[in-house]
Amino acid sequence: MARSHFTLAALATAAVADLDVRRAGPHGSIGAGDFDSARLSGSGGEEWIIRVPRTTRAEAQQSADLVAIRALSQGVRSRLSFGVPSYRGQAPIAETRAILYDYLAGEPLVVSEMIAGSGLPSSVGAAIAAIHSLPTSFVTDSGLTSHTPFEAMRSSASVVDRAAATGLLPAALVERWESAIQDSQLWQFQPTVINGSLEASSVLVSGDRISGILGWHELQIADPARDLAWVLGAPNDDSVDAVFDAYAAARGTSERQLRNRATLYHELDLARYLLHGSHTKNTEVVDDAVAMMSRLVDSVQQSDERPLVSGSTEALDVAGVENLLATTERHRSESA
Structure with a gap:
């Protein structure tokens, strides 16, 4: 069963101390794909994405993605004219983990x-x-x-x-x-x-x-x-x-x-x-x-x-x- 965006918002606050989540909504197709995800908004206009893998394949992909994101330092990112996801925190859930990222605008x-x-x-x-x-x-x-x-x-x-x-x-x-x-x-x-x-x-x-x-x-x-x-x-x-x-x-x-x-x-x-x-x-x-x-x-x-x-x-x-x-x-x- 797909996790609700309210559940994911609660995980986000567990992932990052003092995270001020004011709004939460679905992100992507609910119950479809390899991840449960939600888009969150803070009081100061900040936005985040939280994702929880639904399959072992997705979990492995998320772990590899996290290694790559950490490798993309600020110096490397400064050479790019577009945004790259930034890691904010994580929280355990069941036998996997939820990962919180800064939201990137665009379609x-x-x-x-x-x-x-x-x-x-x-x-x-x-x-x-x-x-x-x-x-x-x-x-x-x-x-x-x-x-x-x-x-x-x-x-x-x-x-x-x-x-x-x-x-x-x-x-x-x-x-x-x-x-x-x-x-x-x-x-x-x-x-x-x-x-x-x-x-x-x-x-x-x-x-x-x-x-x-x-x-x-x-x-x-x-x-x-x-x-x-x-x-x-x-x-x-x-x-x-x-x-x-x-x-x-x-x-x-x-x-x-x-x-x-x-x-x-x-x-x-x-x-x-x-x-x-x-x-x-x-x-x-x-x-x-x-x-x-x-x-x-x-x-x-x-x-x-x-x-x-x-x-x-x-x-x-x-x-x-x-x-x-x-x-x-x-x-x-x-x-x-």
């Missing part, structure tokens, strides 16, 4: 609204570039994960191999993805600080400005293309171009294969979705994944694009991939 980004010319795609590109420009030392000093280009390639190959082992992965996608994975030039990149779990719902916007980024539980040093994969779901090529152009301008560099790897990661979400369905023995998810991959094959063949290898100068324009992955997100929410 979750909706990918379909990321229209070229609106200023939002450029803001997204600049915000991601700011994360990737952070010094790597604070990540390593905090004992967080660091991955090499070889490990990034090997991880992608593992996803393809496991998906192919189900016997349900179309041969055209096996060939396309394996060709990309075997292209050594594609994996020649400099690992950077990345959020690691970046997606539209974790980006908070106010108008055309990025006001905050949530979800830092996979903070690490790895392939910057991972944080850009979800951008391929933007409404059209112009929107995607605007993100990547702003990213390149902000970083003062242009890595030729960045977009190709981002596209590969974006497409591999379908393989992960198939694996999720197979692992949970959910035939509806498996059938859905197979249908989506079939449509992706049609899109790849009809677009007459070259493979995602070093000779390719443009990322695959799969306009339907975001629609396919929207279904993925729906099933992930339902299975949470």
Whole structure:
């Protein structure tokens, strides 16, 4: 049963001594998702968010998020133009704990609204570039994960191999993805600080400005293309171009294969979705994944694009991939 926001408000006062909570209300979908959460207000206009994990997966995620948030010192945060959650306190409840954070203003980004010319795609590109420009030392000093280009390639190959082992992965996608994975030039990149779990719902916007980024539980040093994969779901090529152009301008560099790897990661979400369905023995998810991959094959063949290898100068324009992955997100929410 979902905990009420009044119960969560009481936990907040236990987490922080003398916390003056005057108002409490629900935050997010009540009784849905991995967390019970509430939005709290104080007498001086302060606002907080309190969250309690509902699953062991959510508890592990919350613990990792807390480690990352503590690693993001004030000096590191000063390099960012957007807000990052700040830890305020915690209180035990049952066999887990409630965590209190400062509230970050803004609404979750909706990918379909990321229209070229609106200023939002450029803001997204600049915000991601700011994360990737952070010094790597604070990540390593905090004992967080660091991955090499070889490990990034090997991880992608593992996803393809496991998906192919189900016997349900179309041969055209096996060939396309394996060709990309075997292209050594594609994996020649400099690992950077990345959020690691970046997606539209974790980006908070106010108008055309990025006001905050949530979800830092996979903070690490790895392939910057991972944080850009979800951008391929933007409404059209112009929107995607605007993100990547702003990213390149902000970083003062242009890595030729960045977009190709981002596209590969974006497409591999379908393989992960198939694996999720197979692992949970959910035939509806498996059938859905197979249908989506079939449509992706049609899109790849009809677009007459070259493979995602070093000779390719443009990322695959799969306009339907975001629609396919929207279904993925729906099933992930339902299975949470």
